[in-house]
Amino acid sequence: MKKITFVFLFFTFSLFAQNSDTSCDILFKINKLLQQEHFSPKPVNDSLSAYLFDELFDELDPSRNIFLKSQVDTLSKKYRLNLDNLILKKDCFFISDIKNEYKKSLLRNKSIFEKLNRETIDFNTKDTIRFKQRDSNFYLKENEVEKALNKKIRFEVFNDISEKSKNLDSLKLNFISMSHTSKKSILENELCKINVLLSDNKTFEDNFFNIFCNYFDPHTNYFSNDTKSSFVSTLSKEKLSLGLDVSLNDKNEIIVDEIDPNGPAFKTGRIKKGDQIVAVSNQKETLEVSCASLESIATLMSSELNTNITLTIKRNSGKSFKVNIEKQILKDEENTVYSFIIDKDIKIGYIKIPSFYSNFEGGNSKGCAQDVAKETIKLMKDNIKGLVLDLTDNGGGSMEEAVKLAGLFIDYGPISIVVDNKKELSVINDPYRGVIYKGPIVIIINGNSASASEFFASIMQDYNRALLIGSTSLGKATMQTIVPLEKNDDQHFVKLTISKFYRITGKSHQAVGVIPDVQIPTIYQDVFQKESGFPTALKNESLNTRIRFTPYVSNELIESLAIKSRNRVAQDSYFNSIIDLNSKIDAVIKKSKFEIPMTLEAVFENQNNINNLSDEISNFKTDELNLNVSNSEYNKSLLEIYPSLIEYNKMQLDNLKSNHYLNEAIAIIADYKTLKQNKTK
Numbered sequence: 001m002k003k004i005t006f007v008f009l010f011f012t013f014s015l016f017a018q019n020s021d022t023s024c025d026i027l028f029k030i031n032k033l034l035q036q037e038h039f040s041p042k043p044v045n046d047s048l049s050a051y052l053f054d055e056l057f058d059e060l061d062p063s064r065n066i067f068l069k070s071q072v073d074t075l076s077k078k079y080r081l082n083l084d085n086l087i088l089k090k091d092c093f094f095i096s097d098i099k100n101e102y103k104k105s106l107l108r109n110k111s112i113f114e115k116l117n118r119e120t121i122d123f124n125t126k127d128t129i130r131f132k133q134r135d136s137n138f139y140l141k142e143n144e145v146e147k148a149l150n151k152k153i154r155f156e157v158f159n160d161i162s163e164k165s166k167n168l169d170s171l172k173l174n175f176i177s178m179s180h181t182s183k184k185s186i187l188e189n190e191l192c193k194i195n196v197l198l199s200d201n202k203t204f205e206d207n208f209f210n211i212f213c214n215y216f217d218p219h220t221n222y223f224s225n226d227t228k229s230s231f232v233s234t235l236s237k238e239k240l241s242l243g244l245d246v247s248l249n250d251k252n253e254i255i256v257d258e259i260d261p262n263g264p265a266f267k268t269g270r271i272k273k274g275d276q277i278v279a280v281s282n283q284k285e286t287l288e289v290s291c292a293s294l295e296s297i298a299t300l301m302s303s304e305l306n307t308n309i310t311l312t313i314k315r316n317s318g319k320s321f322k323v324n325i326e327k328q329i330l331k332d333e334e335n336t337v338y339s340f341i342i343d344k345d346i347k348i349g350y351i352k353i354p355s356f357y358s359n360f361e362g363g364n365s366k367g368c369a370q371d372v373a374k375e376t377i378k379l380m381k382d383n384i385k386g387l388v389l390d391l392t393d394n395g396g397g398s399m400e401e402a403v404k405l406a407g408l409f410i411d412y413g414p415i416s417i418v419v420d421n422k423k424e425l426s427v428i429n430d431p432y433r434g435v436i437y438k439g440p441i442v443i444i445i446n447g448n449s450a451s452a453s454e455f456f457a458s459i460m461q462d463y464n465r466a467l468l469i470g471s472t473s474l475g476k477a478t479m480q481t482i483v484p485l486e487k488n489d490d491q492h493f494v495k496l497t498i499s500k501f502y503r504i505t506g507k508s509h510q511a512v513g514v515i516p517d518v519q520i521p522t523i524y525q526d527v528f529q530k531e532s533g534f535p536t537a538l539k540n541e542s543l544n545t546r547i548r549f550t551p552y553v554s555n556e557l558i559e560s561l562a563i564k565s566r567n568r569v570a571q572d573s574y575f576n577s578i579i580d581l582n583s584k585i586d587a588v589i590k591k592s593k594f595e596i597p598m599t600l601e602a603v604f605e606n607q608n609n610i611n612n613l614s615d616e617i618s619n620f621k622t623d624e625l626n627l628n629v630s631n632s633e634y635n636k637s638l639l640e641i642y643p644s645l646i647e648y649n650k651m652q653l654d655n656l657k658s659n660h661y662l663n664e665a666i667a668i669i670a671d672y673k674t675l676k677q678n679k680t681k
Helices: 002-009 020-037 047-058 069-080 083-088 093-118 142-161 168-173 173-201 202-214 227-234 264-269 294-302 370-381 398-408 453-462 555-569 573-591 602-618 633-641 643-657 660-680
Strands: 128-132 221-224 236-240 244-248 256-258 278-282 286-288 308-313 321-326 328-331 338-344 346-352 387-390 416-421 426-427 439-445 468-469 476-483 490-503 595-597
Touching: 020 083, 020 202, 020 490, 047 069, 047 083, 047 202, 069 093, 069 453, 083 093, 093 142, 093 173, 093 202, 142 173, 142 602, 168 173, 168 602, 202 221, 202 256, 264 321, 278 294, 286 294, 321 468, 328 573, 338 370, 338 643, 338 660, 346 370, 346 660, 370 387, 370 398, 370 633, 387 660, 398 416, 416 453, 468 555, 468 660, 555 660, 573 602, 595 602, 633 643
Parallel strands: 346 387, 387 439, 439 468
Antiparallel strands: 128 595, 221 490, 236 328, 244 256, 256 278, 278 286, 278 308, 308 321, 338 346, 416 426, 416 490, 476 490
């Protein structure tokens, strides 16, 4: 770590040597593009200026321990209501000015951390700590910085030690020796983070560009070429991959969870499950996991521009070693549609749709809709009597795929209304005549179901083609496209909002979400970030237009099914347990400001309460349903051909066997059959 820190010092000033004229030119072009192409362009005025200033300082100093109050006050007087004028005049000296103050603050904190590293810290000092929020005021004074950082390190040492054991007496007995080790590790990490911030020559400007875009709406973003490549790759089911899955342990270390036997990491023969990744390199830059941001590590590892990656691996606390991996195109199993059959008196088909992926660059029809069609046909060959489509945690993707998917289940007619950035209205019609499957359908959604998945679910709901269960979706009813700043510019891009879509009823779920016919509680449902929580989200509006369409079944039938389901859910012990658990989570999350004494005992108690809740969530047991879940006959034959998929297939099967949302969906389909039979008698 010392060697790395030393190397970083040579690059301390590179962040602050950028040409503000270049940054201003990019910013000017971004604004020009947004004013011309955005669905709802906003004027560059004092409102934008204040938003830019406040959001930038929230990004730079979320914990309020970098900038002095006097620094922020001075910069605020100069720029908070003046950035708009300067940007329009192409005068971006303010970027250098703010960066220089940021640099001074980082160097000041670095000097204090180095001093604390040399000195002995008194952990018996009587004090309390209050947790600052991103939106809290800046408060630091020049003569208080060292005290504040001393308190920060003391708390982190207490917190680090509190996580080592659940035996407080043992921790108190060994506190002196443990505190030395913990203090050294924490301070080295803080110094490393500061050196990374000082040496980073891109993040500051990129963040500022992105904040500027976010002012227009939360889904308009600035992309560098590298970021654009990573974003597009997430919308594909086949991508350049290292062939391994990783996770964070309780020490924020990156651990290898799984290795794809068909992937390049496995073929090196040098990486094992449980290995720790301590550094990542693309031959141009190296990121140390201990002090780089997880976002930067993820971008470096996932970007399709980085075809060769070198991982520094550590195994069982032994000596680290490097492994070079050349990525190869692999099928992303977690991002691919899959299906099963549940046999409970009648056979029900289940299809999980993780995202609306598409082959954006291949120019063919392969994508989510085609895969759902294939799985539906497989299930129909096994004589299913109902179908469950699972859109939980589906964050969206290709709107074209969502249109195609709706066309598979709607016979004919309009499916959505789109208003573009010229405020011209157009109707999207079902692209296919006829339906692939005529039986009853239940769709499961939750708060993470967004964009294209909301679009599809709302169509199915309006046509009474499916009954929706779960929790209210995110609330994003806008469409984006990625465009270069200028023609032939292959380095700078903007993902910008170009249109809003409305339901065929004229209503919109923008900022309110798609509300399921049957509300079923899900863990964390009140914690999920919703569209309405973004300050710059486009507002919910309705159209004064009526489009004729023919619902698949009557409103009375849908409501009868919903009433029966709501009654079951209200009496279900599992779902009531989730309500109780959510109330505990809300109590912790919504505790916006609180103070605790700076003692090992108090920090241990606070950490122990959080850990106990975390354990309760992790150990939350689903009641044993033991649903009879199996593969379709066709998929059974595929597993014989591709035995490498058996283990992942088994994991999927096991997860579904105690899925209470699936169990309720099955009950709804059974009710549908009963109601239909009674009606024909």
